[in-house]
Amino acid sequence: MKIFGSSKSFFKGKAMEWETVDKGVKRKIMGYDDKIMLVRVLFDKEGVGTVHEHYHSQVTYIASGAFEITIDGVKQTLEEGDSFYVPPDTLHGAKCIEAGELIDVFSPIREDFME
Numbered sequence: 001m002k003i004f005g006s007s008k009s010f011f012k013g014k015a016m017e018w019e020t021v022d023k024g025v026k027r028k029i030m031g032y033d034d035k036i037m038l039v040r041v042l043f044d045k046e047g048v049g050t051v052h053e054h055y056h057s058q059v060t061y062i063a064s065g066a067f068e069i070t071i072d073g074v075k076q077t078l079e080e081g082d083s084f085y086v087p088p089d090t091l092h093g094a095k096c097i098e099a100g101e102l103i104d105v106f107s108p109i110r111e112d113f114m115e
Contacts, residue, residue, distance in 0.1 A: 065100010
């Protein structure tokens with residue numbers, strides 16, 4: 001990940017490249033320290049965030065588009081302006097119904113994203 005200047009305080013989104021996560025899914029890490037991380041995630045229509053779990057707390061804001069979100073076996077359709085919370089160690093995933101963007105916040109940071 002590129003850090004601009006000598007500080008981790010400022011992240012220039014337009015200057016950062018998207019990282020391909022999976023077919024139809026890409027992300028940019030937009031800010032972090034050892035306790036919290038902000039991530040933009042772009043989905044093409046029908047892009048999938050595979051069902052998974054991790055020990056981090058997660059809050060996600062739907063910035064645009066529409067998504068079928070599954071948390072602990074419960075499905076909801078969420079759209080722009082909605083949000084959801086995923087407790088640690090809980091199975092969850094997303095299927096994009098209408099191309100859009102998610103804003104993820106993790107605590108602590110997703111070290112696996114930094115590799």
